Amino acid sequence: MNEVLNDPLVQSFISSFFAGEINLATGIVWLGIAIGFSILGGAIGGILLAGKDLGYRLAAMIGGLFGPAAIIPATVLGLIVIAIN
Template sequence: MNELINDPLVQDFISSFFAGEVNLETGLVWLGIAIAFSILGGAIGGILLAGKDLGYRLSAMIGGLFGPAAIIPATVLGLIVLAIN
């Protein structure tokens, strides 16, 4: 574990991630974080909107699938704009 933490590439990634620099590696990590939160938010929204009508599990699955539909393109566009500036 110490070898992984003390690796110069990992140190460079961690420092650029926490400094707020947007490059390919940090952009992919931010995209993964955005996808995870959009799935969670879509599932919660599906439960709140259609939980009683469709059942909580089905509405959570459908909401989890439709949640990232709007978030992924917006996140990619936002990361491209941040990387350009």
């Protein structure tokens, strides 16, 4: 574990990630974080909107699938705009 944390590439990634710099590696990590939150938010929204009608598990699965449909393009576009500036 020490070798991984002391690797210059990992050190560079960690410092650029926490400094808020957007490059390919940090963009992919931010996209992954956004996808995770969108799945969670979509599942919660599905439960709240259609939990009683469809059943809570089915509504959560459908919401979790439809949640990232809007977030992924918006996140990619936002990261591109931030990286350009």
